[in-house]
Amino acid sequence: MSGILYGFIHCFKATQDAEAHNQAVLQSLPLTGALIIRPLFSVLPNSRGHCYYGHLMHFSSFMKDSYGFDECWLEQYEALLERLFWDSSEVLHTYCGERRTWGSKGTTELSRPTAMNICTRSRYPSYHDLQPIVDVDAAIIPRKT
Template sequence: MSGNLYGYIHCIDPSPAAEAHNRAVLHSLPVTGAQITRALFSLLPHSRGYCYYGHMLHFACAPKGSYDFEDSWLAEYEALLERLFWDSSEVVHTYCGERRTWGSSKTQGLAPPTGLQISQRKVFPSYHHLEPVEDSDVATPGHR
C-alpha cells in the first residue's frame, strides 16, 4: 500500500483581494492530466470561527505507488506555490513519514496580491521511529 499526501498553504493576508487571487489561481489549475489539479484543493476563507488569520488552502491525496516525495510532484507543487499569494506551506507524506515546509517572502504590506517566490524550504526526516508523547488505551464503546 502506498502513502497519502496531505497539507496546507496559508495566506495571512485577510483581504478579499488576497483570497480572490488564490481562488483564481486554483480555478486555473487543470481538471485532469496533472498531479496538481483543481479538485485536489479546498479553500477556507478568512473567518473568526475556523481560519482567524487570513485564509487557508488545504488538500489530501492518495497517489498510486507513492512511497516518497516524487520530484515531478514537488516540481508541480512548487510551481503552484509561486503563482499563489501565500506565507507558509506544509506537506506530510504518510508512507515515508517525511514532512516538508516552505516559506515565502511574506504577504504583509504587499498590494496588490501577486505570486510569491519560495524563500525557504525545509525537510524533516521520518516520524516513524518516534516514541509517542502520550500512549493511552481508548475504551471501546460500551466498555469502561
C-alpha cells in the first residue's frame, strides 16, 4: 500500500493576470515523464462560492511505493513554486502522515505577477499519533432530516 500526496498552492491576488501567469506556468509542465506533471493540477478561479480570496491550484497523486516525501519530488515541487505567483502552499502525505508548508513574501503588494521565491518552509510530524477531538464509536450516526 502506498500513500496519497495532495495539497494546494494559493495566490491571494484576485486579478486575471495573476491567474493567467499561473495557468501559463502549469501549462508548461510536461504531460508525462516527471513527478510534477500538468495533469496533476487543477485551478479554482477567484469566485465568492469557491475561492473567495484569489485563486487556488490543487493537486493529488497516488504513486507506487510512496511511503513518505521523496527528495526528487520535493525538488521538482519547489522548482515549480519558484516559477509561480503564489502566497502559500501545503502538502500532506497520507501514508506517513507528514505535512509540509511553504510561504512566499506575498503577492498582495506586487503590481504585476512574477515568479516568487520560497521564504518559509515548515515540516510537521505525522498526524497518526494525534488523538481524536471527539471519539466517535463505530455506530452509524443518523442524519438530520
